[in-house]
Amino acid sequence: MTTLNLSFYSAFTLSSLGLAFHRTHLISALLCLESIILSIYVALSIWPIQMQAASPTLLPILILTFSACEAGTGLALLVASTRTHGSDHLHNFNLLQC
Amino acid sequence: MEISLLLNTSMLLTLLIILTPILMPLMTMTPCPPTSITHYVKTAFLTSLIPTTLFMYSGVESITSNWEWKFIQNFKIPISLKMDLYSTTFLSIALFVTWSILQFALWYMASEPHITKFFSYLLTFLAMMLLLTSANNMFLLFIGWEGVGIMSFLLIGWWYARAEANTAALQAILYNRIGDIGLILSLAWLASTLNTWEIQQTIHHTQTPTLPLLGLILAATGKSAQFGLHPWLPAAMEGPTPVSALLHSSTMVVAGIFLLIRTHPMLANNQTALTLCLCLGALSTLFAATCALTQNDIKKIIAFSTSSQLGLMMVTIGLNLPQLAFLHISTHAFFKAMLFLCSGSIIHNLNGEQDIRKMGGLQNTLPITTTCLTIGNLALMGTPFLAGFYSKDLIIENLNTSYLNSWALLTTLLATSFTATYSLRLTIMVQTGSTRSPSISPINENNPTILNPIIRLAIGSVMAGLIISSLITPSKTPPMTMPFTTKMAAILVTAMGAILALELSNMTRTLTTPKQNPYSNFSVSLGYFNPLIHRLSSTNLLNSGQKIATQLIDLSWYKKIGPEGLANLQQTSSKMSTSIHKGLIKSYLSTFALTILIIMATL
Numbered sequence: 001m002t003t004l005n006l007s008f009y010s011a012f013t014l015s016s017l018g019l020a021f022h023r024t025h026l027i028s029a030l031l032c033l034e035s036i037i038l039s040i041y042v043a044l045s046i047w048p049i050q051m052q053a054a055s056p057t058l059l060p061i062l063i064l065t066f067s068a069c070e071a072g073t074g075l076a077l078l079v080a081s082t083r084t085h086g087s088d089h090l091h092n093f094n095l096l097q098c
Numbered sequence: 099m100e101i102s103l104l105l106n107t108s109m110l111l112t113l114l115i116i117l118t119p120i121l122m123p124l125m126t127m128t129p130c131p132p133t134s135i136t137h138y139v140k141t142a143f144l145t146s147l148i149p150t151t152l153f154m155y156s157g158v159e160s161i162t163s164n165w166e167w168k169f170i171q172n173f174k175i176p177i178s179l180k181m182d183l184y185s186t187t188f189l190s191i192a193l194f195v196t197w198s199i200l201q202f203a204l205w206y207m208a209s210e211p212h213i214t215k216f217f218s219y220l221l222t223f224l225a226m227m228l229l230l231t232s233a234n235n236m237f238l239l240f241i242g243w244e245g246v247g248i249m250s251f252l253l254i255g256w257w258y259a260r261a262e263a264n265t266a267a268l269q270a271i272l273y274n275r276i277g278d279i280g281l282i283l284s285l286a287w288l289a290s291t292l293n294t295w296e297i298q299q300t301i302h303h304t305q306t307p308t309l310p311l312l313g314l315i316l317a318a319t320g321k322s323a324q325f326g327l328h329p330w331l332p333a334a335m336e337g338p339t340p341v342s343a344l345l346h347s348s349t350m351v352v353a354g355i356f357l358l359i360r361t362h363p364m365l366a367n368n369q370t371a372l373t374l375c376l377c378l379g380a381l382s383t384l385f386a387a388t389c390a391l392t393q394n395d396i397k398k399i400i401a402f403s404t405s406s407q408l409g410l411m412m413v414t415i416g417l418n419l420p421q422l423a424f425l426h427i428s429t430h431a432f433f434k435a436m437l438f439l440c441s442g443s444i445i446h447n448l449n450g451e452q453d454i455r456k457m458g459g460l461q462n463t464l465p466i467t468t469t470c471l472t473i474g475n476l477a478l479m480g481t482p483f484l485a486g487f488y489s490k491d492l493i494i495e496n497l498n499t500s501y502l503n504s505w506a507l508l509t510t511l512l513a514t515s516f517t518a519t520y521s522l523r524l525t526i527m528v529q530t531g532s533t534r535s536p537s538i539s540p541i542n543e544n545n546p547t548i549l550n551p552i553i554r555l556a557i558g559s560v561m562a563g564l565i566i567s568s569l570i571t572p573s574k575t576p577p578m579t580m581p582f583t584t585k586m587a588a589i590l591v592t593a594m595g596a597i598l599a600l601e602l603s604n605m606t607r608t609l610t611t612p613k614q615n616p617y618s619n620f621s622v623s624l625g626y627f628n629p630l631i632h633r634l635s636s637t638n639l640l641n642s643g644q645k646i647a648t649q650l651i652d653l654s655w656y657k658k659i660g661p662e663g664l665a666n667l668q669q670t671s672s673k674m675s676t677s678i679h680k681g682l683i684k685s686y687l688s689t690f691a692l693t694i695l696i697i698m699a700t701l
Contacts, residue, residue, distance in 0.1 A: 009701065013694055013697075013698065016690055016691070016693075016694040017691060017694060019687065019690055020687045020688060020690040020691035020694070021687075021691065023684070029687070090683050090684075091683075093681075093683045094681065094682055094683060094684075
């Protein structure tokens with residue numbers, strides 16, 4: 001595959017694995033989530049240029065919108081968990097198990 | 099004068115004379131006393147001799163159709179009465195026997211406060227029975243059939259304060275009802291297939307289908323107490339002795355056999371039905387005779403003897419000889435009614451004692467009654483040239499010379515010898531030997547009200563066989579030639595049974611106590627039939643009813659298939675998925691890693 005594809009795939013994979021394997025702090029997971037969105041944004045921006053098609057040019061703007069909402073929600077969850085549990089450690093959420 | 103007009107008129111006059119004591123009190127509001135009811139029946143008997151002699155003189159038969167019920171467009175039900183051999187002869191015999199029984203009942207039920215009601219019940223029964231025998235279509239026959247069933251119920255439970263009497267009456271109704279299902283099946287088949295209920299129109303030239311014949315045989319099994327639906331007849335002895343004498347010996351129980359005689363053209367060409375009748379009759383006669391061997395109640399012995407003779411009549415139907423069966427019905431009525439009247443006289447004189455082990459030596463104190471008892475027993479056994487001989491010996495000769503099931507033949511011969519045994523046992527224990535009854539009861543037979551009926555029936559028992567068989571023309575030629583042993587077969591087995599009874603009675607006199615063995619237990623407990631069937635069949639029926647009603651409909655259809663079943667299904671899946679939802683973030687995040695790995699694998 002081309003260099004561009006490889007860079008996009010590897011960025012996405014590394015970010016997802018980072019989301020899965022960061023066990024300590026919630027903020028590291030949120031950061032990885034942001035990098036997933038970033039890699040998708042970059043891929044969506046490059047794609048219409050490569051395909052020479054003009055219609056999907058709108059998509060990165062939509063992704064940005066959703067990413068902003070999502071980041072806001074994630075940070076709100078971070079603040080809420082810090083307020084109730086005192087820190088953003090992920091093992092606090094294990095108290096939800098039945 | 100026109101003979102058929104005379105026949106019809108005298109027949110209808112007889113029936114009107116019978117109906118008058120029932121209808122007059124309804125219209126004039128004055129009850130009819132029992133003695134005048136007896137006179138009515140005597141007049142009716144004398145009037146009924148006119149159609150009988152007319153028939154025997156000229157052989158004229160007629161059918162009278164009165165009003166017609168226009169049921170639906172092409173199915174009309176007339177009220178038609180048929181006067182042929184069976185109808186006219188049975189009319190005279192039934193009226194003769196009823197007259198004697200009513201006269202006897204004047205003495206037997208003299209202390210009964212509701213004696214008028216008793217007599218009117220007996221008269222209603224008689225009217226229903228005569229309707230049954232003179233009916234030409236199945237509809238009238240069914241009305242008479244149900245009528246005699248209802249009157250039997252009312253009369254068996256006459257002393258309704260007795261629990262056993264009520265149970266016996268209910269038992270009679272239940273068993274008769276099972277037979278009625280067969281009759282209704284035949285009626286429905288006839289109405290739907292042949293579009294008629296007239297018996298003349300039901301004759302097939304080819305083989306009749308077996309289904310309606312099975313229905314008729316079931317009806318006869320129920321009404322005439324063949325094996326399988328027989329327990330009601332010995333239980334029906336709970337009624338007063340006149341009831342036993344009229345209903346359950348001469349008249350009602352022969353209604354089933356009479357039905358088969360009337361519909362005999364349908365039966366004649368279906369060999370399956372005939373063989374079924376033969377084997378059923380043979381089984382009934384043997385079973386009843388076996389049960390009668392060890393009974394100790396005098397009325398029950400005579401009841402089982404009736405059941406055995408009914409089996410013999412069924413055997414005759416199975417031999418395709420309806421006229422001979424009718425001859426046996428006629429002669430049997432005389433001596434069986436007389437046996438019941440004698441037993442009633444003995445019971446009343448011994449102040450209510452019915453156990454033959456507590457009777458003895460009555461030959462000296464009740465000479466006329468015991469003489470007639472002996473005559474009746476001899477006639478029952480088929481002693482040559484008494485009444486029973488002309489029918490019973492002919493039946494056994496026909497049985498021996500026919501091409502039929504040999505098991506039926508052997509059982510009938512065995513039952514004939516048993517007949518001799520229990521009749522002789524009855525005679526010996528009641529009449530001879532030392533007196534085993536308490537000596538307080540005043541025994542006399544001075545009353546002509548009791549003597550005249552018994553003597554009249556005794557004369558009938560002696561002469562009726564000869565008179566009836568010489569006045570009617572047989573429809574089938576009797577067998578004329580057979581080997582000597584075959585000819586003597588009936589008398590030989592009877593003699594063997596009698597000798598056996600004499601030998602056994604010697605044993606009782608010498609105080610040889612009988613040991614219990616399986617055969618005597620079988621006979622005493624009536625073949626274990628009653629407890630087995632009464633408990634098993636009702637348990638099975640009620641159990642299956644409960645299964646259908648409660649478990650199938652209520653629990654299954656309304657609950658399991660509907661709301662409860664759905665809830666159960668959801669519960670199962672929830673239980674399964676609860677174990678997966680652990681609430682651990684680690685496992686949730688690991689699913690992301692799994693997804694990435696899968697995506698990597700597809701690239």
